[in-house]
Amino acid sequence: MAQKRLEDFSKVEAKLTKETEAKALPSTETITKEKKERDFPPLAPENLPPSYFVSATYDGKTGKALIKLYEPNSGKIYFWYDNTGHKPYCLTNLSQYELEKITRLTQHEGFDHFEIVEKFDPLSERNVKVTKIVAKDPLAVGGRPTGCIRDIIPEDFPKVSETPIEPEKIKVWESKIKYYQSYIYDRNLQPGMLYEVKNGDLIPKSLEEAERMVQSIREIFKEATDEELQYIEQWARLLEYSAPKFHRVALDIEVYTPVPTRMPDPREAAYPIVCVSLYGSDGQKKVLLLKREGVREGTERLPADVSLEYFDSEEKLIRAVFDALWNYPFALTFNGDDFDLRYLAHRALNFGFKRNEIPIEVGRRVCLLKYGVHIDLYKFFFNRSIQIYAFNNRYRDVTLDDVGKALIGMEKIKLEKSLGELSYTELAKYCFRDAEITFKLTNFEDELVMKLILVLARISSMPMEDVSRQGVSRWIRNFMHHEHRRKNMLIPNMEDILAVKGKTVTKAIIKGKKYKGAIVVEPTPGVHFNVAVMDFPSLYPSIIKVWNLGYQSILCQHPECRNNLIPDTPHWVCTKKRALESLLIGSLRDLRVQWYKPKTKDKTLPVELRSWYNLIQGALKVILNASYGVFGAETFDLYCPPVAEATAAIARHSLTQILNKAEQLGIQVLYGDTDSIFLKNPSKEQIEKLAHWTEHELKMSLDVDKVYRYSVFSSRKKNYLGVFEDGSVDVKGLTGKKKHIPPFIKKAFDQMKERLAMVKTPADFENAKKDISQIIRDCYMRLKRREWENLNDLAFNVVLGEELERYTKTTPQHVKAAKILKENGVELKAGDLISFVKVVKEPHVKPVELATNNEIDVDKYIAYLHSTFDQVLDALGLDFDEIIGLTKLERFM
DNA sequence: GCGGACTGCTTACCT
DNA sequence: ACAGGTAAGCAGTCCGCG
Numbered sequence: 001m002a003q004k005r006l007e008d009f010s011k012v013e014a015k016l017t018k019e020t021e022a023k024a025l026p027s028t029e030t031i032t033k034e035k036k037e038r039d040f041p042p043l044a045p046e047n048l049p050p051s052y053f054v055s056a057t058y059d060g061k062t063g064k065a066l067i068k069l070y071e072p073n074s075g076k077i078y079f080w081y082d083n084t085g086h087k088p089y090c091l092t093n094l095s096q097y098e099l100e101k102i103t104r105l106t107q108h109e110g111f112d113h114f115e116i117v118e119k120f121d122p123l124s125e126r127n128v129k130v131t132k133i134v135a136k137d138p139l140a141v142g143g144r145p146t147g148c149i150r151d152i153i154p155e156d157f158p159k160v161s162e163t164p165i166e167p168e169k170i171k172v173w174e175s176k177i178k179y180y181q182s183y184i185y186d187r188n189l190q191p192g193m194l195y196e197v198k199n200g201d202l203i204p205k206s207l208e209e210a211e212r213m214v215q216s217i218r219e220i221f222k223e224a225t226d227e228e229l230q231y232i233e234q235w236a237r238l239l240e241y242s243a244p245k246f247h248r249v250a251l252d253i254e255v256y257t258p259v260p261t262r263m264p265d266p267r268e269a270a271y272p273i274v275c276v277s278l279y280g281s282d283g284q285k286k287v288l289l290l291k292r293e294g295v296r297e298g299t300e301r302l303p304a305d306v307s308l309e310y311f312d313s314e315e316k317l318i319r320a321v322f323d324a325l326w327n328y329p330f331a332l333t334f335n336g337d338d339f340d341l342r343y344l345a346h347r348a349l350n351f352g353f354k355r356n357e358i359p360i361e362v363g364r365r366v367c368l369l370k371y372g373v374h375i376d377l378y379k380f381f382f383n384r385s386i387q388i389y390a391f392n393n394r395y396r397d398v399t400l401d402d403v404g405k406a407l408i409g410m411e412k413i414k415l416e417k418s419l420g421e422l423s424y425t426e427l428a429k430y431c432f433r434d435a436e437i438t439f440k441l442t443n444f445e446d447e448l449v450m451k452l453i454l455v456l457a458r459i460s461s462m463p464m465e466d467v468s469r470q471g472v473s474r475w476i477r478n479f480m481h482h483e484h485r486r487k488n489m490l491i492p493n494m495e496d497i498l499a500v501k502g503k504t505v506t507k508a509i510i511k512g513k514k515y516k517g518a519i520v521v522e523p524t525p526g527v528h529f530n531v532a533v534m535d536f537p538s539l540y541p542s543i544i545k546v547w548n549l550g551y552q553s554i555l556c557q558h559p560e561c562r563n564n565l566i567p568d569t570p571h572w573v574c575t576k577k578r579a580l581e582s583l584l585i586g587s588l589r590d591l592r593v594q595w596y597k598p599k600t601k602d603k604t605l606p607v608e609l610r611s612w613y614n615l616i617q618g619a620l621k622v623i624l625n626a627s628y629g630v631f632g633a634e635t636f637d638l639y640c641p642p643v644a645e646a647t648a649a650i651a652r653h654s655l656t657q658i659l660n661k662a663e664q665l666g667i668q669v670l671y672g673d674t675d676s677i678f679l680k681n682p683s684k685e686q687i688e689k690l691a692h693w694t695e696h697e698l699k700m701s702l703d704v705d706k707v708y709r710y711s712v713f714s715s716r717k718k719n720y721l722g723v724f725e726d727g728s729v730d731v732k733g734l735t736g737k738k739k740h741i742p743p744f745i746k747k748a749f750d751q752m753k754e755r756l757a758m759v760k761t762p763a764d765f766e767n768a769k770k771d772i773s774q775i776i777r778d779c780y781m782r783l784k785r786r787e788w789e790n791l792n793d794l795a796f797n798v799v800l801g802e803e804l805e806r807y808t809k810t811t812p813q814h815v816k817a818a819k820i821l822k823e824n825g826v827e828l829k830a831g832d833l834i835s836f837v838k839v840v841k842e843p844h845v846k847p848v849e850l851a852t853n854n855e856i857d858v859d860k861y862i863a864y865l866h867s868t869f870d871q872v873l874d875a876l877g878l879d880f881d882e883i884i885g886l887t888k889l890e891r892f893m
Numbered sequence: 894g895c896g897g898a899c900t901g902c903t904t905a906c907c908t
Numbered sequence: 909a910c911a912g913g914t915a916a917g918c919a920g921t922c923c924g925c926g
Contacts, residue, residue, distance in 0.1 A: 385910080393906095473910055510913060511901095517912030518908065539908085540911090625908095629910030636910075644911065651908095674908040674913090718907045718914050733906055733915075740905070798904070810902050810919045867916075 038326060040356075042371065044069060044078035048197035050205045051078060052244055052454075053189065054329075055373050055463040056180040058138055065183040067202065068373065068463075069195060070329050075247035075282075077329045077372050080202055086183055087112060088138040090150055090175035091119070091130045091490065099131060102156045108149060110140020119490040122552045122580075123500050130173070130490065138179035150175035174491050181478060184461055185485035190238060192458035210240035217595060224590070227578060231587035236595070238458040239616050246450045248330035249280040250439035251321065253340045254431045256292075260418035261827055266339050269346035272314050274419070275427050276321050277435035280328065281443075285436075287428040288317050298423025308428055315351050318344060325359040326371055330450075334400045334438045335378040337469075341367035368465060375453065375468050377403075377441055385472040389622045390452065396739050397799075397833055404437040408444050412437065446608070448615060455619045459588075472626040477637045483580050494639050497551050504645045505569060514632060515645040519652045521659065521672035523713040523720065526875050528670055529762060530681040531708040531722065534690065536654065538589045539675035540628035542700045543650045545586025550579020551631075551640035566646040567653040573646065581643070585627045592620040593701075651675065654698055661693055671713060671720065676705065706730075709760065712875045719871055727757045735868040742837075744793040745865055748779040752872065769876055773883045776869055780884045783861050786853065794856060795835040795848040803830050813838075813845045821847045 044051075051069035054077075059066040065082040092099070096114045100106055115132040133149055135141045142150045154170045174182070184191065194205040217236050221229055254275040255264045264271050276288045285306040302308070311317040321344060325331055333340045345360040345367065361368040368374055380386060382398045395406035404410045413430045415422070422430065442449040457467045460475035461482040467475060484491045504515035536542060543549065547566070553574035561575045596617035600610055630636040632644030651674065658677055662669050667690070668680040679687070687704060694702040708722035708730070722730040731737045736749030752772050759768045788794055798814035804822060807815045817836035818828050824847075828834075835848040838860040846855070866880045873880055 471909065476910085508912070513912055515912080520907085520913060535908095626910040629912090631910085632912085633910050648912075676908075716915065735905095735916075738905055738916095801904070807903090812903055812918065814904085864917095871915095 038356075040326075040371070041079045042077060044080045044197045046197065046200050048078055048080075049073065050194045050196050053191050053193055053195050054454075054457075055465055056184060056189075056191065057368075057463070058179045060137070063137055065180055067189070067195075069197070070244070070373075072244035072247075075329060078197075080197055082183065083200060084187070086186060087134050087136070088141050088179045088182065089132050089134045090141050091117070091132055091173040092153055093128070093130055093169075093171045094153065096131050099133070099153070102152065104147075104152050104156050105133070105149060108140060108147075108152070110135045110137050111149065112136050119488055121490045121492075122484075123492050123496055125552070125557055125577075128490070141179075142175045148175075171493070171496070173493060177481065177491075180463070181461070181481070185482045188482075188486060189461075190458060191461055191463055192454045193238065193241060207241055209242075210237060213240040217591075220594060221590065228583065228587055228590075231583050232591055235459075235587055235591055239455065239591070239596075241458075242612065243447075243451045243454050245281070246330050246442070246447060247281055247328065248332055248439075248442070248450075249278055249284065249324050249328040250332040250435045250442075251279075251324070251336070251340060252277050252333070252431055252434040252438060253321075253343060254419060254427060255343060256420055258420075260420065261825060263339075263827065264343070266342035267346060269343050269350055273317065273343065273347055275431045276317065277428075277432040278321070278324055279432070279435040279439040280324075281439070284324075285432070287432050288320055289424055289428060290314050290317055296423035298425030298427075300423070300425035300429045302425065302429055302432060306428075306432060308424070310424075314347075315353075318348050318351065318353075319357075322348070322357065322359050325369060329372045331369060331372055331374045332438050332442055333374065333376050333378075334434070334441075335376060336374060337366045337376045337379060341374065366465070366469060373464050375442075375450075375464065377438060377449070377468075379469045380449070380453070381441075383471060385622045385626055389625050390618055398831070400434060400437055403441065408437070408440050410437050410440060446611065451612075451615055452619055455616060456622075459619065459623060472622060473630045473633060473636045475623060476627060476630050479584065480580060480638060483584060487580070489580075492551070492638070494637060497638065497640050501551060501555050501640055501642050504641045505571075506645055506649065514641060515648065516652075517648050518674035519655050519672070520674070520717045521669065521677070523671040523715065523717060524668075524680075525713050525715045527710055527712050527762075527765065528680050529710040531670060531711045532679045532682050532687060532704055533676055533706045533708070533722075534658075534679065534687070534702050535676040535705040536694075536700055537593050537703055538624050539651055539654070539700070540647055541585050541589035541624045543647050543654070544582055544628065545589060546699050547646070547650055548573055548575075548579055548582045549643050549646055550581035551638055551643055553577065553579035553582065554640065554642050554646060566649055568649040569642075569646060571642050571646050571649075581627075581631075581638075585624070588620055588627075589624055592617050592624065596620065654700065657698065658690070658694060658702065662690055665689055670711070673718065678711070712756075712872055714871050714875050716871065721753075721756070721872065723757055723759065729753045729757050734871050736871075740796055740798045741864070741868065742794045742796055742861070744783075744788055744861070745779070745868055748775055748865070749868060751775045752869070765876070769878060772876070773878065776865070776880070776883050777885070779865060780862060783858050783865070786856070786858065788853075791837055791848050791851055791853065791856075792835070794837050794861065796837070797833050797835050800828060800830055800832045800834055804828060816843050817845045817847045820845075820850065824850065 048069065049071060051071040053067055054070045055068035057066050059081065062081055065086060067080045069078045069080055071078060096116065099114060105111060112134040115134060116129055117132050118127055118129050121128045135149060140149055142148045150172045153172055196203050196205050214233050214236050217232065218229065221232055224232060253273050255271050256274045257264045257271050272290060274290045274292065278284060278286045286309060287306060288309050288311060291310050291312045341360050342362060345358055345362045348358050359370050361370055378398065381403050387393065391407065395403045401412040413433045415430060453464050453468050456475060457464045460467055460478045462475065462478050481491055506516035508514060508516050555571055556574035558574065558576055562572050564572050564575050566573060596613050599605065599613040600617060602610065628644060628647045631640050633639060655672060655675065659669055659672060662677060662679065665686050667682045667686050669677050670680050671678040691702045694700060707725065709725050711720060711722040713720045718733040720732050721734060724730065731753065735741060736746060752775055755768055755771050759765055782788065800814065800818055804818055814834040814836060818834045822828055836845045837848050837851045838844060838857045839846045839851060839855040840857045841855065869880055
């Protein structure tokens with residue numbers, strides 16, 4: 001039943017009504033209005049003031065592309081429908097004559113007509129004539145399980161042809177591109193940018209300020225070729241443009257369930273929604289509560305500006321929430337795709353709401369809004385690239401509590417009892433906090449998260465909804481697709497790239513990997529004073545730029561390019577024509593390194609502009625960091641293993657050259673990893689010579705990235721510690737830094753860090769060593785005497801990487817603990833954090849919640865303490881066993 | 894039956 | 909659904925051991 005309902009639901013399209021005039025900012029009055037016929041869709045007037053292109057979709061009712069425009073002054077969304085007659089299509093190498101024989105195609109209800117178009121085929125490197133099969137609606141091209149145009153052609157043509165062509169030679173291109181993306185590319189639209197509607201047409205709005213900046217950018221990039229400059233300007237025009245304020249509401253719902261540990265199924269929506277909180281950028285702070293039998297009022301105080309509203313029917317409560325969703329241009333949730341919005345929509349259906357009364361468009365994996373733009377922050381913060389490169393790994397767990405704590409210093413309210421036992425005010429306070437955190441996650445640093453999504457939408461040519469939900473490989477793919485269409489190039493199919501360019505030839509060090517990666521230099525153990533770390537800024541993107549790498553240029557067809565070899569490989573690269581990737585990635589890299597990065601440090605600029613530039617360079621960093629990896633990712637549409645392999649090979653070659661040169665210059669190299677070298681006490685001249693040589697010989701820059709007062713290396717790679725001149729400590733890879741270790745051990749490690757920060761000269765080490773020994777001894781003695789504050793201090797916190805059933809090969813300790821939890825009725829899924837302690841009895845682990853002090857296996861913790869500190873101690877000339885006072889004999893025993 | 898040497902699995906990290 | 913390289917701990921296997 002539920003499944004059936006869902007199918008019907010997804011087919012529903014909002015009813016078109018007559019054109020409407022611009023409305024004032026939504027106020028609280030409009031939110032409480034009920035049952036009034038809605039002005040929907042909010043059609044853009046004939047002339048619309050400058051508005052941001054925030055979203056795009058295909059409107060099934062009108063059969064047109066629909067652009068959602070956000071007008072920041074009124075805070076309203078306006079819909080603009082295509083007026084150019086653009087239609088969905090795909091391309092094929094069969095001629096119109098041949099295609100006409102396929103009756104299943106020509107009589108297909110979605111088929112419209114054929115066109116002959118000329119395109120440049122980047123794989124054969126020549127112009128080709130292809131047939132454009134134009135359809136009436138996007139699903140006819142592809143997207144249905146059976147009977148799509150893209151499948152019919154290779155299936156049916158061999159049967160109808162009198163001179164059969166090998167099935168694998170029949171090609172269909174560009175049939176898997178989403179229709180609205182295709183529309184964006186063909187019309188060369190720029191999501192995230194400002195547009196006007198003039199006499200019904202969509203017109204880009206140019207901004208003088210941004211144009212002026214583009215002029216001065218030209219001055220900076222004197223060394224760029226005309227072609228490169230064109231790309232740099234193209235990007236800069238997108239990025240310079242400022243962002244609006246985002247009028248928005250955060251929402252969070254609470255559902256009553258009879259079994260408190262179980263998450264209610266949003267597809268069934270069987271239980272009542274008892275509380276909804278709304279937190280708006282316009283100051284609206286509201287908690288909507290469902291009146292229920294036997295619930296206490298409670299005495300909790302909410303902030304004075306929060307209003308509580310009680311509803312005697314759930315239906316009315318839902319209507320009030322829907323009013324907000326019909327009115328705000330942006331809505332924010334934390335996991336709203338899978339829960340809050342999905343639950344609301346299905347619950348409303350259960351109550352018999354008409355479909356056009358529900359503001360939510362329920363999809364298979366997402367929930368979008370019919371009017372505005374829904375950003376599910378869970379999906380955004382879950383994105384690994386965002387987590388690591390935009391927020392420097394500051395949150396580890398993608399939960400509202402952990403992300404909130406890490407980014408805005410605000411945590412969820414801890415509940416002692418189940419939801420059903422809470423009083424109204426307890427429930428309200430709890431729920432409101434969630435909405436508040438959700439909102440504030442988009443509000444800190446002047447709406448950084450909203451702006452980041454906007455900037456990424458610009459770079460990737462994607463709607464804000466999509467860019468906030470999809471990974472970096474989609475962002476990169478889409479701007480590459482856009483560029484193909486701009487240049488009238490056929491977008492190749494992955495199998496064709498693979499067939500022409502082949503696979504990899506080098507052997508990876510790690511079993512199961514496809515090709516050889518980076519070099520890591522064996523470190524020189526010990527303490528070293530005055531260490532300069534030099535690195536290639538954005539090494540891989542630089543290589544892609546300088547070596548002209550891309551799927552077109554690698555292993556190109558020209559015989560005369562065959563001697564332009566990639567070091568360490570038999571691959572060669574084109575000398576005649578720049579690859580798109582080389583230009584696109586190279587220009588982004590140059591803009592970041594030569595323009596945006598320096599601007600963030602330019603004290604003559606106003607603070608707001610500097611932070612805007614900082615945001616842009618951060619967005620570029622996220623993209624650049626992935627720009628090489630995607631070529632080696634089978635899931636990337638332009639997957640080209642030799643490009644990835646060549647990039648890594650050149651990186652190894654470059655680092656090796658630098659190592660040799662440093663040696664020649666008489667500099668001692670302590671360590672190096674991928675793109676960096678650690679130099680012991682180098683002179684200014686030596687550094688300059690090295691940088692100059694690199695610039696000259698490798699055509700890449702080599703900068704001093706950081707200088708350590710001193711650094712500590714063990715013999716382990718990717719494991720060291722550096723102390724900056726200002727006393728801050730840089731810890732890399734050491735166990736003491738890892739987030740899964742018990743806080744008890746982590747605290748001792750942090751104490752050691754603090755003590756090391758105070759060391760200024762080699763002589764200072766003598767006292768520091770004594771203090772560090774004392775720190776370790778203390779920690780050891782407290783363990784031996786079983787003195788810890790509570791068991792959480794001893795807990796290991798390890799992420800469950802898979803669903804429990806999928807650990808079939810081995811059962812790691814955290815999985816053992818998880819299984820015990822499951823037996824105790826706790827629901828667990830992949831991604832959950834498991835906290836466990838080590839105990840004496842089998843199976844030697846226990847979930848922290850279930851363990852008691854006296855069963856702790858102290859010796860296991862001492863062993864862990866030992867190995868954690870060993871990484872630093874051997875460099876300092878200290879010995880763990882000696883520190884804790886074991887005699888040689890005792891150690892032997 | 895048990896322990897040591899070994900491989901493989903898993904997580905968390907580095908670039 | 910960006911890549912490969914490294915460290916660490918533990919699980920599991922094989923083999924010798926009269």
